[in-house]
Amino acid sequence: MPDNKGTFKFVCIPADVSEPLQELTQDYTDQNEVECLLNRVKAHFKSKKPAKSAEQLARQREQLLANVPPEQRDKIDERMLSTAADLGMVENIALLSNSRDNGFIGVNMYCDDEASFINAPLNARASEIAFCCGKQMQVHGDVFLARVFDNEDEFKRLDLSLREVSSSAPWVKDAFQQNERKKKADSADVVLQRMQQDKQPKAAPTKVHELTAAEAEKENGNAAFKKSDFIKAIDHYTKAVELDNTLASAYSNRAMAHLKLGQLTQAETDCNHTLLLQPDNVKALLRRASARSLLKRPREAIEDYECVLKLEPNNKEAKQNCELLQSSLASDTEQPELSPAGPA
Structure with a gap:
C-alpha cells in the first residue's frame, strides 16, 4: 500500500535584498515528513556556498589533519576529507514555539549553521522578522520559514504562505507575546532567586564550586x-x-x-x-x-x-x-x- 502523500508551503527569505521573497512547496510522504524540508534546505545551503580556492582547500585540509594523530594520517583518504568539508548543518530557531497555549503550532526559522563561518551576508529582512517576533538577533545568509504542528506524539507539516511573512501577521504577534512572557518569567525567576538569597542567614557561607x-x-x-x-x-x-x-x-x-x-x-x-x-x-x-x-x-x-x-x-x-x-x-x-x- 503506498504511503500517504501531501504538500506544504514554506517561504524563502534571500539574503540579497534585490531578490524577492519566495513561496515554495514541498511534497512529502508518511516516511519523510520530518526530514524532507531539512534535506531540501541543506541542499540549498550547499549549492549557495562559494567554491573554495586551491589555497583555501589546502588550508582546510591542513586544519582537518591537524587534529588527527600522526600515526593515523596515512589512513585518511581524500574522500573522507571531502566529506568533512562538505558536511552541512541546519540551525533551527523557533520563532513561535509549539507550546500548549497556541495549540502546539510553531513557526521555525532554518539557517545555515556555517553562515557566519563562511562570512555570509547579513539577512536584513529575516533579522527584522526575528526582531518583530521578540528575538533580537542578526541572521546571515538565506533563511527559510516553515510552520509545524508538534505535540510530541504527532508531527505535521503545515502551510506558511508568503502573505503571512509580515510584521502584522497574527503568528508574528503571537510569537512576540510568547517571547515577551518568557523574558518576564526569566526576569521574575532572577528576582525571586535574589529575594531567596537575601533571606538566607548572612553568616551562612556560600559554597562555590571551583573548576578544576x-x-x-x-x-x-x-x-x-x-x-x-x-x-x-x-x-x-x-x-x-x-x-x-x-x-x-x-x-x-x-x-x-x-x-x-x-x-x-x-x-x-x-x-x-x-x-x-x-x-x-x-x-x-x-x-x-x-x-x-x-x-x-x-x-x-x-x-x-x-x-x-x-x-x-x-x-x-x-x-x-x-x-x-x-x-x-x-x-x-x-x-x-x-x-x-x-x-x-
Missing part, C-alpha cells in the same frame, strides 16, 4: 564550539582529557566537534570513551549512532538508537532515525543521510 584545570579547558572548548570554531574546541577538549581522563563530558563534546568536521572515526572513538565511563550517556549513544550511520554501518547505528529508546522511550531523534535506517535496510535502498545529535 580540566573542567576549565572543557568550558573553553564549549565557548569555542558556540563560535563554530570546532578545531579550537577540539584542542581544548583534548587538553581537558589529558588533564583528567575520567571527564566523560569532554570526550562527548569532542565527539560532537569531530562530527561537525566530518571526522567520523574520531567521533566514534570519543563516544566509546564516554560510554566506558557513563554507559547510559544518551548524547554519546546518539552521536555514535550518527557517526556509524555516516560510516555506512547502519546496523550498528540501529543498535545505538535502540539503546537510547530503552533509556528514553519517547526520544524523537532516536525513534525517527532508527525507523529510517530500518526502512532503508528492509527495502535495500540507499541509506538515508541523518543529522548528528544536537550541539554540545
Whole structure:
C-alpha cells in the first residue's frame, strides 16, 4: 500500500535584498515528513556556498589533519576529507514555539549553521522578522520559514504562505507575546532567586564550586564550539582529557566537534570513551549512532538508537532515525543521510 502523500508551503527569505521573497512547496510522504524540508534546505545551503580556492582547500585540509594523530594520517583518504568539508548543518530557531497555549503550532526559522563561518551576508529582512517576533538577533545568509504542528506524539507539516511573512501577521504577534512572557518569567525567576538569597542567614557561607584545570579547558572548548570554531574546541577538549581522563563530558563534546568536521572515526572513538565511563550517556549513544550511520554501518547505528529508546522511550531523534535506517535496510535502498545529535 503506498504511503500517504501531501504538500506544504514554506517561504524563502534571500539574503540579497534585490531578490524577492519566495513561496515554495514541498511534497512529502508518511516516511519523510520530518526530514524532507531539512534535506531540501541543506541542499540549498550547499549549492549557495562559494567554491573554495586551491589555497583555501589546502588550508582546510591542513586544519582537518591537524587534529588527527600522526600515526593515523596515512589512513585518511581524500574522500573522507571531502566529506568533512562538505558536511552541512541546519540551525533551527523557533520563532513561535509549539507550546500548549497556541495549540502546539510553531513557526521555525532554518539557517545555515556555517553562515557566519563562511562570512555570509547579513539577512536584513529575516533579522527584522526575528526582531518583530521578540528575538533580537542578526541572521546571515538565506533563511527559510516553515510552520509545524508538534505535540510530541504527532508531527505535521503545515502551510506558511508568503502573505503571512509580515510584521502584522497574527503568528508574528503571537510569537512576540510568547517571547515577551518568557523574558518576564526569566526576569521574575532572577528576582525571586535574589529575594531567596537575601533571606538566607548572612553568616551562612556560600559554597562555590571551583573548576578544576580540566573542567576549565572543557568550558573553553564549549565557548569555542558556540563560535563554530570546532578545531579550537577540539584542542581544548583534548587538553581537558589529558588533564583528567575520567571527564566523560569532554570526550562527548569532542565527539560532537569531530562530527561537525566530518571526522567520523574520531567521533566514534570519543563516544566509546564516554560510554566506558557513563554507559547510559544518551548524547554519546546518539552521536555514535550518527557517526556509524555516516560510516555506512547502519546496523550498528540501529543498535545505538535502540539503546537510547530503552533509556528514553519517547526520544524523537532516536525513534525517527532508527525507523529510517530500518526502512532503508528492509527495502535495500540507499541509506538515508541523518543529522548528528544536537550541539554540545
